Every structure is written in structure tokens, then in C-alpha cells.
Amino acid sequence: MSSSVYPVILCGGSGTRLWPLSRAQYPKQFIPLIDGSDDSLLVATLRRLHPDNGFQPPTLLTHNDHRFLLRDEVQSAGIPPREILLEPVARNTAPAITAAALSITADDPEAVLAVMPSDHLLDDANAFAGTVRQAAAIAAGARLMLLGVTPTEPNTGYGYIRTGAALTGGASEVAAFAEKPDAETAARYLSEGGYLWNSGIFVLPAAAFLEEVERLAPEIIENARAALGNSERDLGFRRLAGEAYAQCPNISVDYAVMEKTARAAVMPLETGWSDVGSWSSVWAESAHDANGNAVHGDAMLMDTRGSYVHSNGALVSTIGVEDMIVVHTPDAALVAKRDRAQDVGELVKQLRAANRREPEQHTRCHRPWGHFETLSLGPRFQVKLLHVKPGGQLSLQMHHHRSEHWVVVTGTARVTCGDETRLVCENESVYISATHWHRLENPGKVPLEIIEVQIGSYLGEDDIIRSDDVYRRAPHETK
Numbered sequence: 001m002s003s004s005v006y007p008v009i010l011c012g013g014s015g016t017r018l019w020p021l022s023r024a025q026y027p028k029q030f031i032p033l034i035d036g037s038d039d040s041l042l043v044a045t046l047r048r049l050h051p052d053n054g055f056q057p058p059t060l061l062t063h064n065d066h067r068f069l070l071r072d073e074v075q076s077a078g079i080p081p082r083e084i085l086l087e088p089v090a091r092n093t094a095p096a097i098t099a100a101a102l103s104i105t106a107d108d109p110e111a112v113l114a115v116m117p118s119d120h121l122l123d124d125a126n127a128f129a130g131t132v133r134q135a136a137a138i139a140a141g142a143r144l145m146l147l148g149v150t151p152t153e154p155n156t157g158y159g160y161i162r163t164g165a166a167l168t169g170g171a172s173e174v175a176a177f178a179e180k181p182d183a184e185t186a187a188r189y190l191s192e193g194g195y196l197w198n199s200g201i202f203v204l205p206a207a208a209f210l211e212e213v214e215r216l217a218p219e220i221i222e223n224a225r226a227a228l229g230n231s232e233r234d235l236g237f238r239r240l241a242g243e244a245y246a247q248c249p250n251i252s253v254d255y256a257v258m259e260k261t262a263r264a265a266v267m268p269l270e271t272g273w274s275d276v277g278s279w280s281s282v283w284a285e286s287a288h289d290a291n292g293n294a295v296h297g298d299a300m301l302m303d304t305r306g307s308y309v310h311s312n313g314a315l316v317s318t319i320g321v322e323d324m325i326v327v328h329t330p331d332a333a334l335v336a337k338r339d340r341a342q343d344v345g346e347l348v349k350q351l352r353a354a355n356r357r358e359p360e361q362h363t364r365c366h367r368p369w370g371h372f373e374t375l376s377l378g379p380r381f382q383v384k385l386l387h388v389k390p391g392g393q394l395s396l397q398m399h400h401h402r403s404e405h406w407v408v409v410t411g412t413a414r415v416t417c418g419d420e421t422r423l424v425c426e427n428e429s430v431y432i433s434a435t436h437w438h439r440l441e442n443p444g445k446v447p448l449e450i451i452e453v454q455i456g457s458y459l460g461e462d463d464i465i466r467s468d469d470v471y472r473r474a475p476h477e478t479k
Contacts, residue, residue, distance in 0.1 A: 005136050006082065006111050006206075007049045007058035008100040011042065011070055011118040012090060016348040016359070017278045017341070020332035021310065024360045029119035030069050033282055039077075041119040041276065042070070046077035048125035054133065055114070057082035059104060061096045064088060065477060067237055068368035086234075088227075088242035093200075094256035095248035098213050098224040099240060101206045112136045113209070115202040115253075121285055123272030135203035135267045138169050144212065144261055145171065145203040147269040148196025154186035157277055157342055159198040159254070161266050174264040177254060199269055202253070212263065217256045223247040235472060279325040279334075280341035283308035297328075306338065332358045368471040369394055370447070382459045386440070388413075388448040393441035395469035402456030402463060404432040406440070411448035414441040437467065 015028030022028040029042040037044070049055045057080055062070045064086050074081055085099060097115055104111045114132050122128050135145040148161050157180060164175035177198070181189065189195040213221045223244045230241035249256070258264050274281050286294035286308065293301055297311030299318070307324040309316055316328050325341055327334040336344065351359045364373040369392030376383040388394070388411075396416070406415070406429060413424045416439040417432055423443075424430050432438045434456060442448035466475075 004056070004108055004111050005054060005114055005132065005203075006056045006104050006108070008097060008104075008113050008115040009042075009045060009049075009058050009060045009118050010093060010096055010115070011060055011062040011066065012087060012096070013117065013119055015119065016345040018276075018282070019344055019348050019351075020327060020329045020334055020358060021312070023358075023362055025065065026069070026362055026366060027066070027119075028276065029117075030066075030073060033276060034121070034285055040073055041121070042073045043077045045116065045118050045120070046074065046079040048122060048128055049079060049114075050125075053125065053129035055129075059083045059085065059100050060118075061085045061087055061100060063090065064239070068471065069366055071236070084237050085231075086237050086239045087245065088240055089246050091245065091248045091250050092252050094213070094217060094251045094253040095220050095224050095245065097202075097204075097253050098210070098220050098248075099228055099245075101204070101210050101213075102221075102225055102228050103238075105206045105210065109207060111206045112139055113202070113204045113206050115204060117200050117275070119276060120199070120201075121272075121274045121276055127271040128269070131267060131269050131271070132203055134169055135171070138167065138171050138265060138267070139203050139205045139208075142205055142208040142263060143167075143171075143265045144205075144209060144258065144263045146174070146258065146264065146266045147199050147201040147203070148266045149199050149269050149273045151190050151195060151197055154183060154190045155197070156180055156183055156186050157281075158275070160186075160189055160195045161198050163194050163196060163266060167265055169267075171265045171267045174258075174266050177259050196266060196268060197273075198254070199273060200275070201269070202258075203267075208263065209257070212257050212261050216260050217249070217251070220248050220251075220256060278341040279308055279327065279336070279344065280338050283325070283338060308338065330363045367394075368392070368473075369442075372452075375451075377459075380455060380457065380459075382454040384452040384454070386448075386450040386452055388440065388442040388450070390442055390445050390447065392448075393470060394439055395464075395466040395471075395473075396437060396439045397467070398437045398465045399434055399456070399463050400465070401434060401458035402454045403434045404438075405453040405455075406430050406432070407451045407453075409449040409451055411442060411446050412444050413448055413450060414443045415439070416441075439468075 015022035018028045030040050032038050032040055059082050139145045160178040162176040164173035166172050226244035227240040232239045274285050283294050288294055292306040294308045299309045299316045301318050303320045304318045305322045310327045312329045323338040325336045325338050348359045364371055370387040370389045373385045408424050408426050415424050415430050
């Protein structure tokens with residue numbers, strides 16, 4: 001593979017069809033979904049882009065709210081990124097890829113981009129690298145390459161590509177794009193042949209791609225260039241300028257470029273692939289028992305067939321069910337027929353319309369310093385578990401309406417309260433009065449765990465006044 005193949009990983013998806021495990025503040029790319037692996041989908045994506053497979057360091061794009069989650073996953077994967085670009089607003093894939101292409105060509109005008117989502121499954125990293133190598137060789141002739149997947153079923157959840165005239169190297173011209181079809185149309189595509197699933201993976205000569213964006217969607221490249229030119233560096237991230245980026249049309253790269261260009265070509269991706277876009281696809285990719293069931297977590301199944309059962313904690317039991325999806329989390333549960341899995345996104349829309357919290361956030365809330373989890377909540381009290389990473393520190397803060405008792409369970413805490421700073425060890429406690437400025441830090445090399453008991457007339461997260469935050473978070477990021 002050419003040394004100039006630069007991965008571009010799009011990390012902005014929300015994964016609503018995998019609710020209640022995937023939430024707006026903790027979407028599916030950050031979640032281990034397949035049994036037998038503790039890796040998130042993003043970590044798996046990064047690891048198949050290892051330099052040994054010929055890839056340059058990746059460029060990642062994500063929303064500002066997910067930047068610290070993303071950095072944790074990058075560190076876990078052990079694949080240092082070239083750059084992490086922060087999108088101030090969601091503007092779909094065409095502006096995101098354009099911004100990445102502009103950034104990369106500033107360093108390497110001959111770059112070839114391997115653009116992909118962060119949340120797909122691929123069976124064979126070496127086969128994937130080989131396909132990208134083939135596609136890059138064809139892309140060098142100014143072709144804009146897509147990777148297509150040979151259909152194995154009449155799936156209505158994917159877009160399709162109709163192949164045209166054969167090209168050298170196993171690729172074909174793109175004759176047409178087809179939207180997600182109904183069941184009858186999908187069955188016809190499968191019987192006719194000549195159709196591939198659109199994987200959303202592209203291999204693009206950056207300069208040729210930017211030429212086509214300039215020709216077909218000049219508003220995108222104009223505003224993406226301005227957003228990049230006025231970007232700011234912040235804690236290892238690069239923030240695209242908000243005003244300019246917001247002027248980009250909200251449009252996919254398929255609609256903006258690929259369906260209009262005469263340079264589009266498609267290469268079959270000959271490895272197992274799934275976009276893990278629904279609970280039925282998670283079931284399909286999981287190991288099954290003799291009755292066709294896939295189980296994740298603590299479950300007891302009786303007279304159950306063809307079902308997916310997922311538990312985050314509590315025992316889940318089923319009796320006499322077939323082809324079901326059962327997903328349990330500490331604050332929400334989903335029960336659905338497996339053939340209705342595509343409708344979960346519609347359910348999430350209804351939950352949001354009812355102003356429910358569950359589509360947005362788990363009971364475990366992730367922060368750049370670690371996470372906290374609500375253990376119990378009642379009138380005038382709340383009990384939380386705080387997990388602070390080594391070196392992590394909370395902001396210097398104060399509460400008007402609540403006092404806090406901290407009990408150290410594991411590790412050693414450095415606690416600042418007013419003008420006093422002291423170390424608090426395991427099985428020791430400290431009391432923080434309302435209106436007193438305080439900070440919690442983990443100065444050690446092991447995680448710090450604290451039981452926090454809050455008592456007061458109001459216990460909301462917005463009762464926090466900050467005077468110093470090393471993570472430079474806006475107020476809405478700590479809600």
C-alpha cells in the first residue's frame with residue numbers, strides 16, 4: 001500500500017437504533033457490542049488501521065461533546081492520530097470529509113484518503129487493507145472509489161449501488177445509486193445481481209475529490225476552507241470555526257458528490273461486514289446457542305429461540321418467546337420483535353418528543369476525569385459513585401443548595417476545601433458544606449473511587465458554579 005493512504009474516521013453518529021445501550025451522550029461507536037471483545041467499535045476500527053498495514057496516522061472527526069470519550073478510545077487503541085477535528089455543529093459527511101481532505105492535503109498534496117465510519121464491523125483487517133490497496137491504485141487515476149458489499153439477503157436497511165462497466169483491477173463504474181428499498185425491491189436486486197450494498201467506505205485521491213467538491217458543491221469547500229483556516233488548537237484537538245462551518249449545507253457526500261460525478265467507481269469488499277445498525281444485526285453478528293439465541297450479560301432463557309438478550313447488571317429471564325430483542329440497562333429496557341428492530345429509532349423520536357432523559361444519557365455519566373453513577377436518589381438526597389482516573393481532577397466548584405459527604409473506597413484523594421488541601425485515604429471521609437469552594441483530584445497511579453452522598457433542597461447538575469476547569473468545558477457539557 002502506498003505510504004500516502006490517510007485514514008479519515010467519521011465519529012459523529014448517534015446510533016439511535018441501538019437504544020437503550022446507545023445514547024446521545026454515549027453513542028454506539030464507544031460501546032463494546034459483540035461478546036468476546038472488550039473493545040468498542042471505534043477501537044476495533046482504529047486497530048485495523050495499524051501502520052503495519054500501510055496506513056498513515058488517522059484523522060478523526062467528532063462532535064465537541066464527544067471529544068474526551070474519543071481521546072480515551074484512541075489511547076486505548078494505541079494508534080496515535082494525525083489530528084482530531086471537532087465539528088461545532090453536525091453537517092453530515094460531505095463537509096466533514098471536505099474539511100479532512102483540506103487539512104491532509106496541506107501536508108501531502110498527493111494524499112489518498114480512506115474514509116470510513118467509526119462503528120462498523122469487519123471480519124478480516126488484512127483483507128480490508130488489501131482491498132484499500134487495490135482501490136488506492138485505481139484512485140490514483142483520479143477515480144473516486146466506493147467499497148461495496150455483496151448482498152447476502154434482501155436487506156431494506158442499506159443503500160445499494162448498481163454496478164456498471166468493468167474497470168481494471170476488479171472495480172466497476174457506478175451505474176446508479178439506490179435508496180434503501182422496500183422488501184420487494186430488495187428481493188429483486190438480489191435476484192437480478194449487479195447490486196452491492198453501499199458500505200459508506202470511500203477511497204479518494206484528495207486533490208481529485210476537492211476538485212469535484214469545488215465544481216459540484218462550491219458552498220461546502222468555501223465554508224470548510226474558512227472553518228479550517230480560522231480553527232483553533234485546544235488540548236490536543238483542532239476546533240473548526242463555528243460560524244463558517246455552520247454555513248456548510250447539511251448534506252451527505254453521496255448526494256453532494258458521488259451521485260453527480262462521472263469519476264465514481266466501486267470495488268467489492270470481500271470480507272464479512274456489518275454496519276451494526278440495528279439490534280437484529282447485533283444478533284446476527286453474535287455467537288448463538290443451539291436455539292439460535294445470543295446472550296450478553298446475566299440471563300436465564302427457557303423455551304426461547306432466535307432471540308437477543310442483553311443485560312447490563314440485573315438478571316433477565318425469558319420464557320416461551322421467539323425472535324425477540326430484550327435489552328436491559330439500569331434505567332431503561334427495550335422489548336421488541338426482532339423484525340421490528342429498525343423501528344427503534346422511531347421510538348427514540350417519541351421519547352424525545354415526551355422530553356424524556358433516557359435517549360440522551362445513561363445513569364453512568366462520562367466526564368474527562370472519569371465517570372459518575374447514580375446509585376440512589378430520593379427527596380433531598382442522592383448517592384453517587386465517582387470514578388476518577390489517575391491524574392484526573394474535577395473543576396474547582398461550589399454548590400448553593402447541597403452539601404456533600406465523600407468516602408474514599410479505593411485509592412487516595414487530594415481534596416481542596418476552601419484554603420485547605422489534604423490527602424484522604426481509603427476508608428476515610430470528608431465533608432463539604434454548601435457554598436464552600438472545593439476540588440477533588442486523583443494524584444495516584446490507580447483509579448480513585450468515592451461514594452458521594454449529597455444532601456440538600458436541590459440536587460441537579462446545574463447547581464455547580466465553576467471558577468477553574470482544566471478541561472475547558474462549556475457549561476452545557478456538564479449538565
